[in-house]
Amino acid sequence: MILKEHESIVQQIIDASNLEPKEAGKYRLLVGWRAKLEKEPPFLRLHQIDEIVREVRRRLESAN
Numbered sequence: 113m114i115l116k117e118h119e120s121i122v123q124q125i126i127d128a129s130n131l132e133p134k135e136a137g138k139y140r141l142l143v144g145w146r147a148k149l150e151k152e153p154p155f156l157r158l159h160q161i162d163e164i165v166r167e168v169r170r171r172l173e174s175a176n
Contacts, residue, residue: 118156118164121149125168142168 132138
């Protein structure tokens with residue numbers, strides 16, 4: 113289950129991903145967000161970043 117404080121991050125990634133027409137662009141976007149979350153505040157732990165990425169992928173797959 114995704115934490116409420118991470119919900120806004122998940123939604124931002126999904127919104128940006130929806131603007132990408134190709135799967136390669138969506139993948140690059142997700143990799144970029146992962147790197148950004150590792151370096152910038154709120155300085156999330158790797159397991160938290162993995163949770164966010166899994167949730168984004170789950171929601172994107174269910175939208176298709």
